[in-house]
Amino acid sequence: MKGQLFPYKDENVAKNIAHVTYALIALNVIIFVWSLTDFENIINTYGFTPAFPALITVFTSMFLHGGLDHLFGNMWFLFIFGDNVEDRLGKIKFILFYLASGIAATALHFLTNAGSIVPAIGASGAISGVLGAYLVMFPHVRVHVASYFYAGTVPAYVMIGFWFVLQFIFGAASLLGGVGSGVAFWAHVGGFLFGALVAWIAKKL
Numbered sequence: 001m002k003g004q005l006f007p008y009k010d011e012n013v014a015k016n017i018a019h020v021t022y023a024l025i026a027l028n029v030i031i032f033v034w035s036l037t038d039f040e041n042i043i044n045t046y047g048f049t050p051a052f053p054a055l056i057t058v059f060t061s062m063f064l065h066g067g068l069d070h071l072f073g074n075m076w077f078l079f080i081f082g083d084n085v086e087d088r089l090g091k092i093k094f095i096l097f098y099l100a101s102g103i104a105a106t107a108l109h110f111l112t113n114a115g116s117i118v119p120a121i122g123a124s125g126a127i128s129g130v131l132g133a134y135l136v137m138f139p140h141v142r143v144h145v146a147s148y149f150y151a152g153t154v155p156a157y158v159m160i161g162f163w164f165v166l167q168f169i170f171g172a173a174s175l176l177g178g179v180g181s182g183v184a185f186w187a188h189v190g191g192f193l194f195g196a197l198v199a200w201i202a203k204k205l
Helices: 019-035 039-046 055-063 068-089 091-112 124-137 156-175 185-204
Strands: 006-010 142-146 151-155
Touching: 006 068, 019 039, 019 055, 019 068, 019 091, 039 055, 055 091, 068 091, 068 124, 091 124, 091 156, 091 185, 124 156, 124 185, 142 156, 151 156, 156 185
Parallel strands: none
Antiparallel strands: 006 142, 142 151
């Protein structure tokens, strides 16, 4: 979930305690600690490998991370933005939405990397769905960000929109033969678009 504008706070106070968001963060941390007991084997077994797709790994891969920085980045974005989306959707719908976003992210990653033998892991696809929903639900909420070139507040549509544009550009570059970075950019795009679409439909109902 890395980007040039790093959010450290939003001005959007949730009305209810985000039990599901906090439980997801705790579960990801617990599973990461467990994965360290046999890291390579666990990643190869439970990560999603496009060349050898398995249904169970579509779900298990969402809860694995490649290192502390990977884990922290994903969980921080979930902490900042997940509580408000959970508040708006409700707890049961939010967990279903989160998992569905992860599935959508994995689907697009599979379509754009069908022959890859590298296991895809991380919660970023599901969290991208949360970002897409947040952008639709709360586009004008101020987000406190920091970067190499700016520190201050911007509307959510600027911060999240900028992040999405980067994912799309890097994803397109990877399809055109750009240098690979190990980041599943198309999973981010897929999760984001799914989340934004679900939130848009929910607003129309």
